[in-house]
Amino acid sequence: MPPASTPAITPAEAHATFDRGLRLIHDHPEQRGLIHTELQSWYRIFHQATGVDAFDYNASPSIMLSTGEALGTSAAAFCLLEGQRTAVFLRGIEHAIRDLQQQFPDERIRILYAGCGPYASLLTPLTARFSVHEVGFHLLDINPHSLDAVQRLYQTLDLEPYLLATQLADAATYVLPTGTPFHLVLSETMQRALQNETQLAIMLNLIPQLRPHALFLPQSITIQASLQRWQPHPTEDLPQPIFQPLGTVYEIGQFSIQPPQDTHLTIPTLDSPGTLSLTTTVTVYKNEILSGNDTSITLPKNLRQQLHGGEHLLFRYQWQPNPGFVCDPPTEPQPRRITAAPAVLGSQ
Numbered sequence: 001m002p003p004a005s006t007p008a009i010t011p012a013e014a015h016a017t018f019d020r021g022l023r024l025i026h027d028h029p030e031q032r033g034l035i036h037t038e039l040q041s042w043y044r045i046f047h048q049a050t051g052v053d054a055f056d057y058n059a060s061p062s063i064m065l066s067t068g069e070a071l072g073t074s075a076a077a078f079c080l081l082e083g084q085r086t087a088v089f090l091r092g093i094e095h096a097i098r099d100l101q102q103q104f105p106d107e108r109i110r111i112l113y114a115g116c117g118p119y120a121s122l123l124t125p126l127t128a129r130f131s132v133h134e135v136g137f138h139l140l141d142i143n144p145h146s147l148d149a150v151q152r153l154y155q156t157l158d159l160e161p162y163l164l165a166t167q168l169a170d171a172a173t174y175v176l177p178t179g180t181p182f183h184l185v186l187s188e189t190m191q192r193a194l195q196n197e198t199q200l201a202i203m204l205n206l207i208p209q210l211r212p213h214a215l216f217l218p219q220s221i222t223i224q225a226s227l228q229r230w231q232p233h234p235t236e237d238l239p240q241p242i243f244q245p246l247g248t249v250y251e252i253g254q255f256s257i258q259p260p261q262d263t264h265l266t267i268p269t270l271d272s273p274g275t276l277s278l279t280t281t282v283t284v285y286k287n288e289i290l291s292g293n294d295t296s297i298t299l300p301k302n303l304r305q306q307l308h309g310g311e312h313l314l315f316r317y318q319w320q321p322n323p324g325f326v327c328d329p330p331t332e333p334q335p336r337r338i339t340a341a342p343a344v345l346g347s348q
Contacts, residue, residue: 220253
């Protein structure tokens with residue numbers, strides 16, 4: 001908990017801090033350093049109101065599920081401090097809410113946040129942009145420590161009127177209520193290449209249950225196989241990665257909701273060998289996109305497999321012992337061929 005001598009933050013002060021940060025995120029998205037500073041101010045508010053220390057990973061262990069890992073309370077809190085990740089999601093969510101307001105005039109936009117963590121970081125600041133009459137939140141998490149913390153937060157900041165409900169549940173098996181259907185369902189519970197965490201299972205469960213014209217964010221997640229090479233950089237001491245796309249391994253989103261299927265790729269002739277990697281692109285909403293080195297959830301995943309050209313590869317998604325894509329040689333020749341695109345320098 002914060003020291004007893006720390007002055008308590010008032011709801012008005014928290015509102016002003018959220019508003020200042022959101023203005024920066026929207027008006028000056030290129031100012032990543034300043035945005036990170038603002039997010040640290042948000043963190044101090046959340047830490048003081050909940051007592052959840054984002055750097056104390058021993059405070060609450062992860063919960064291991066058959067569909068992946070549900071982060072412990074502190075690890076979930078730390079996600080706030082990934083500046084570009086938080087900024088892009090917040091911009092995308094606000095744009096989606098405003099579009100929904102146009103589509104559903106005079107309705108309070110009801111939002112389910114599946115895997116909200118202790119701060120509900122991707123919705124709480126937006127209380128500075130939308131009134132309680134405009135939006136209502138249903139906060140869901142499988143971790144009781146996180147759910148207790150977010151309830152304290154909303155009590156402390158006088159935000160309880162925004163709450164439709166708080167619920168302890170597994171979003172991968174949760175059945176959406178039919179009485180008051182949601183306009184927007186939000187879940188960000190992923191690591192790069194859809195490994196380890198529960199994002200895939202949550203999307204496969206919740207997206208088919210959406211009401212007509214409702215939205216799920218992120219809109220899509222694309223996993224691509226890429227050839228990674230390294231080359232000297234003209235101005236940097238360290239060599240820089242070059243990624244050559246080889247083909248899409250999997251895509252999931254509101255309009256592409258099939259479970260992963262085995263994907264066969266044939267590697268074309270290569271000028272030089274490289275390492276097989278999986279790269280991730282997250283389209284939060286319309287033009288709000290994360291990729292490459294933007295965040296930990298889009299960093300390339302090195303599969304430690306050297307490619308020389310001509311290999312036939314089989315990608316499959318395994319749920320146990322840890323969810324994620326693995327690459328095996330196919331059991332028989334496959335007719336499908338994918339020609340690699342030109343190499344690009346740096347992140348995709």
